[in-house]
Amino acid sequence: MNNFYMDASAVLNFYNITGKKHLFITGCKGSGKSTLLNNLCVLLNENFDFLRSYKTMKPEVVIKSNLIENAREYTIGTPLTTNPDSLSKGNNMKAVQEGFLKCAIPAIRSHIDNSNNRFFVIDELGYLESSCIQFQTSIFELLNSSHVLAVIRKQSTSFLDKIRSRKDVLLIDIDTIFNNLSCIIMASGMSKRFGHNKLTADFNxxxxxxxxxxxSRFVNFKDRIVVTRHNDVAEICRHENIHFIKHDMPYRNDMIRIGVTHIINNSYSDGILFLPADQPLIKRTTLQLLCLLFVYHNNKICRLSFNGNAGSPCIFPSHYFNELLNLPEHKGGGFLIKKYPAQVIAVPAQDKYELYDIDTPDDIIRLSAISH
Structure with a gap:
């Protein structure tokens, strides 16, 4: 089962790190855009103004704002057809100018002129909004004067395309953001200090x-593979329905070569995340932030760190794949990190324990207690 969803904390941290002025979320119908926006609003921990549009049971599309008296609803769209099957498909509404003129535009004007709130939240901008020139002018004035968090329809119109192309806009497409990332779970350690195969030891x-x-399912990777030398790990992979490669090669560089060769041969990827199998406290927020920043800096090596102490996991972009295939004997990705220090971006973990790995049975006890 894939339990992927976009983590609002990761997205908000990503937005803050990039320094972009505005954050726009897009994706197909039902992808969770509005849910993510609502979760972001909760995390803002400050007051904000809003403009929300939604379809009613009539059906109509209505709009309302906290800046309009009594948060009254105004219609901005009515059906082009009474066929219920057609109403769920495509651009099936015609614009009603009154809602923009009496609600949307005055709300934006009030925010710009009178509000002390830093953020203006919009759910959503779509094709109906593209029909009102006065509203479009107000939106661009808003973008020039305030900070905007918004859902934007996954559709090409002149209005929406101009917003997406702005240099001060950070756009996250929920459908495709991680489409060209792959993950290799490194599960070939000998567990010499543990006494037996630690990867089959119980952790909570x-x-x-x-x-x-x-x-690894915290991120919707294009490809995901376990590289292991252990029969019991291979059996667990079968049960978990995850692809694995079992090998009997001796060194770390061999394991990396095996995994990278599989990724290259089976799916084009812009980058590969190497996930150690013995770091049990890595959080969804952290792993998504690591991947988001890699996508943003797609020519850099990204690695997890905490207060200047760097660790794993790491993501390597595709132009390092050939070097990963030809690492010196015994060496891992750290060899390239030392070789190209200026190309490495440190991504902050939520806490230091995310970087901790398990080497001994005592580590299991200690980290299990921390996780509760």
Missing amino acids: GKTLIENAISE
């Missing part, structure tokens, strides 16, 4: 390898 009701597989 799951084996470590099951925990790592769950972590």
Whole structure:
């Protein structure tokens, strides 16, 4: 089962790190755009003004704002047809100018002229909004004067395209943001200090390898693979329905070569995340932030860190794949990180324990207690 959804904390941290003025969320119908926007609003921890549009049971599209008296609803769209099957498909509404002139535009004007709130939230901007020139002018004035968090319809119109192309806009497409990222779960360690295969040891009701597989599902990777030398790990992978490669090669560079070769041969990827199977406290927020920043800086190596202490996981862009295939004996990705320090971006973890790995049975006890 894939439990992927966009984490609002990761998105908000990403937005703040990039320094962009505006954040726009797009995606197909039902992708969770409005849910993500609502979760972002909760995390803002400050007051904001808003403009919300939604379809009623009539059906009509109405709009309202906290800046309009009594938050009254105004109609901005009515059906082009009475056929219920057609109403759920495509551009099936015609614009009603009154809602823009009496609600949307005055709300934006009030925010610009009178509000002390830093953010203006819009859910959503779509094709109906593209029909009102006065509203479009107000939106661009708003973008020039305030900070906007908004859902934007996944459709090409002149109005929407102009917004998406602005340099001060950070656009996140929920459908495709991680489409060209792959993940290799490194599960070939010998567990010499542990006494037996640590990846099958229990950690709060799951084996470590099951925990790592769950972590890998925090991001909607294009390809996901476990590289292991262990029969018991391979059996768990079968049960978890995740692809694996079992090998008997001796060194870390061999494991990396095996995994990278699979990714290259099976799916084009802009980058590969190497996820250790023995770091059980990595959070969804952190892993998504790591991937978001990699996509934003798509020519850089991104690695997790906390207060200047760097660790794993790491993501390597595709132009390092050839070097990953030809690492010196015994060496791993750290060899390239030391070789190209100026190309490395440190991505902040939520806490130091996310970087901790398990080497001994005592580590299991200690980190299990921390996770509760």
